[in-house]
Amino acid sequence: MTAETVTPTAPADERVAAKSRMAKLLGRPEIGALVGAVALFAFFSVVAPVFLQPGSIATVLYGASTIGIMAVGVSLLMIGGEFDLSTGVAVISSALMASLFSWYFSMNVWVGVALALVLSLTVGFINGWILVKTKLPSFIVTLATFLMLTGLNLGLTRAIGGSVSSPSISDMDGFDSAKAVFASSLTLGGVEVRITVFIWIALVAVASWILLRTRVGNWIFASGGDAYAARAVGVPVVKTKIGLFMGVGFCAWILGMHNLFAFSTVQSGEGIGNEFLYIIAAVIGGCLLTGGYGSAIGGAIGAFIFGMANKGIVYAEWNPDWFKFFLGLMLLLATMVNMVVKRRAEQS
Amino acid sequence: MDSTKSQAGGGADTAPPPHLLRLDKVGKHYGNVIALHDVTMDVEAGRVTCVLGDNGAGKSTLIKIIAGLHPHDEGTFTALGEERRFTSPRSALDLGIAAVYQDLAVVSLMPVWRNFFLGSELTTGSGPFRRLDVARMKEITKRELQEMGIDLRDVEQPVGQLSGGERQCVAIARAVYFGAKVLILDEPTAALGVKQSGVVLRYILQARDRGLGVVFITHNPHHAYPVGDRFLLLKRGRSIGYYKKSDVTLDQLTAQMAGGAELEELAQELEAMGSHSEVVAEVEAEVGATLRD
Numbered sequence: 001m002t003a004e005t006v007t008p009t010a011p012a013d014e015r016v017a018a019k020s021r022m023a024k025l026l027g028r029p030e031i032g033a034l035v036g037a038v039a040l041f042a043f044f045s046v047v048a049p050v051f052l053q054p055g056s057i058a059t060v061l062y063g064a065s066t067i068g069i070m071a072v073g074v075s076l077l078m079i080g081g082e083f084d085l086s087t088g089v090a091v092i093s094s095a096l097m098a099s100l101f102s103w104y105f106s107m108n109v110w111v112g113v114a115l116a117l118v119l120s121l122t123v124g125f126i127n128g129w130i131l132v133k134t135k136l137p138s139f140i141v142t143l144a145t146f147l148m149l150t151g152l153n154l155g156l157t158r159a160i161g162g163s164v165s166s167p168s169i170s171d172m173d174g175f176d177s178a179k180a181v182f183a184s185s186l187t188l189g190g191v192e193v194r195i196t197v198f199i200w201i202a203l204v205a206v207a208s209w210i211l212l213r214t215r216v217g218n219w220i221f222a223s224g225g226d227a228y229a230a231r232a233v234g235v236p237v238v239k240t241k242i243g244l245f246m247g248v249g250f251c252a253w254i255l256g257m258h259n260l261f262a263f264s265t266v267q268s269g270e271g272i273g274n275e276f277l278y279i280i281a282a283v284i285g286g287c288l289l290t291g292g293y294g295s296a297i298g299g300a301i302g303a304f305i306f307g308m309a310n311k312g313i314v315y316a317e318w319n320p321d322w323f324k325f326f327l328g329l330m331l332l333l334a335t336m337v338n339m340v341v342k343r344r345a346e347q348s
Numbered sequence: 349m350d351s352t353k354s355q356a357g358g359g360a361d362t363a364p365p366p367h368l369l370r371l372d373k374v375g376k377h378y379g380n381v382i383a384l385h386d387v388t389m390d391v392e393a394g395r396v397t398c399v400l401g402d403n404g405a406g407k408s409t410l411i412k413i414i415a416g417l418h419p420h421d422e423g424t425f426t427a428l429g430e431e432r433r434f435t436s437p438r439s440a441l442d443l444g445i446a447a448v449y450q451d452l453a454v455v456s457l458m459p460v461w462r463n464f465f466l467g468s469e470l471t472t473g474s475g476p477f478r479r480l481d482v483a484r485m486k487e488i489t490k491r492e493l494q495e496m497g498i499d500l501r502d503v504e505q506p507v508g509q510l511s512g513g514e515r516q517c518v519a520i521a522r523a524v525y526f527g528a529k530v531l532i533l534d535e536p537t538a539a540l541g542v543k544q545s546g547v548v549l550r551y552i553l554q555a556r557d558r559g560l561g562v563v564f565i566t567h568n569p570h571h572a573y574p575v576g577d578r579f580l581l582l583k584r585g586r587s588i589g590y591y592k593k594s595d596v597t598l599d600q601l602t603a604q605m606a607g608g609a610e611l612e613e614l615a616q617e618l619e620a621m622g623s624h625s626e627v628v629a630e631v632e633a634e635v636g637a638t639l640r641d
Contacts, residue, residue: 217480221455222462229454229455293457
């Protein structure tokens with residue numbers, strides 16, 4: 001084998017080296033998204049100068065963070081080879097759990113917050129457990145969870161609170177402290193930045209650390225890349241996958257608590273369709289639908305692109321009706337770029 | 349491993365080395381399909397046991413039992429002196445039984461070093477700061493592969509970029525490094541060209557000389573005979589012969605595997621179709637070898 005690598009003449013060797021450097025750069029999962037994000041940022045800076053004002057950037061970041069927090073869990077799950085269609089309504093389920101429980105029993109809202117966390121982790125666990133036990137595709141399992149949670153959200157909210165939205169909990173014990181944790185703003189250089197932006201950045205940092213620098217991270221890549229091979233070398237694939245679904249549950253809890261304490265009431269029919277936004281952010285960020293490849297930072301860039309496009313259209317004073325069209329186009333382009341990247345990584 | 353190293357070198361039949369694995373009348377069925385029945389074989393330190401058979405002969409089932417992917421349901425399976433019935437690959441791995449599979453030895457999108465340590469990652473620090481010892485893992489991977497004769501420019505490149513032979517060798521080097529006592533190789537040469545096959549066969553001998561018991565599964569007697577010490581022949585889930593190297597020739601192995609009568613039929617068929625005379629002569633020679641048995 002050494003003979004094979006030596007035989008080419010010197011100039012040929014140089015070409016090989018140059019190509020592999022290029023492949024290495026293109027091999028980064030988030031490179032496509034990064035180029036897209038920079039292009040989009042430059043574009044909106046030119047067509048809508050107001051876009052560059054600190055206040056606008058804070059607004060864009062807030063929009064991005066509400067997608068990005070979920071995209072962290074969803075990205076890791078997709079790298080682990082699965083995806084989750086129940087995330088959009090799971091966020092609302094978590095918020096409803098906290099608000100309805102606290103309201104019905106007139107308890108400190110923090111009790112509801114804790115129970116909501118238990119519920120969110122349990123939903124994640126059940127998703128993962130059914131998936132590994134039945135070996136059904138995650139599309140079917142989480143579609144079922146999505147429908148069931150949608151029904152439960154509407155049915156229980158009306159049964160307990162008597163309305164389609166949960167009763168306001170703004171005057172209850174513990175509301176102010178919970179709002180400070182989940183839905184406050186911090187002033188940074190004269191600009192109000194929502195706390196979700198910082199939570200989002202912290203989650204991305206922790207997820208990147210787990211993914212790249214811990215054993216669990218190695219297992220996530222392996223479970224998604226080739227679950228059979230991973231199991232054969234002793235990776236606990238079942239635990240890894242269940243854990244990833246629970247991680248998504250944790251993110252849904254954080255976002256659910258933000259929604260609840262930002263508005264003090266929750267619409268029980270909300271959240272439907274948001275699961276696709278999280279998946280889109282992860283895919284634009286370079287996570288492969290088939291698993292085994294991607295990054296947490298990629299998902300964050302995907303969410304940032306979403307935030308920029310969403311608010312940028314408003315700042316540019318365009319008709320926001322066109323937004324979904326551009327989102328679809330970006331998704332298509334991103335997946336095509338990812339396909340090329342994967343092929344290069346596998347065999348270049 | 350040190351105790352077995354002294355017996356390395358193969359060859360000499362004096363003072364039989366200890367059995368690492370012994371299968372006695374082992375069988376396995378999936379529902380009402382009998383995948384394996386009444387198979388007896390053993391694996392010794394510093395020896396290569398070859399398992400030969402055509403497609404569907406039960407070779408894969410046999411390794412799945414030894415590697416702990418599926419438990420057997422007939423006969424006894426002894427590993428390191430104790431009767432066992434593995435329920436997961438982890439329990440086999442903990443005993444030092446490592447399998448290298450034909451196409452799922454590695455996760456192709458992951459870097460070489462991550463694959464090398466997959467499932468047995470080295471860490472440093474403690475508590476929430478326990479993290480992968482990336483530098484050490486990369487260094488060990490590079491060194492171990494170099495000892496196997498593979499010089500990689502970059503252990504960060506995805507395994508999918510390596511050639512088939514190199515990928516097999518990464519998996520073999522990994523098993524050897526993690527103190528495997530028994531190395532199971534599932535058709536390591538099946539998808540390789542002549543040169544790459546030769547490289548893999550050399551690593552089999554290297555693993556043997558390090559004192560490992562090697563189980564080499566293949567359908568190619570020409571690959572098995574030069575490196576093997578014992579030969580188990582499987583056909584349709586049953587054992588049709590278990591030989592020491594001294595008791596069997598390459599021609600006999602080939603003939604037994606193909607089945608004399610079937611070969612004769614094939615020769616006639618080829619002749620009837622007006623096939624090239626050299627091919628027919630070759631098949632007829634094989635038939636002759638069978639009849640001499």
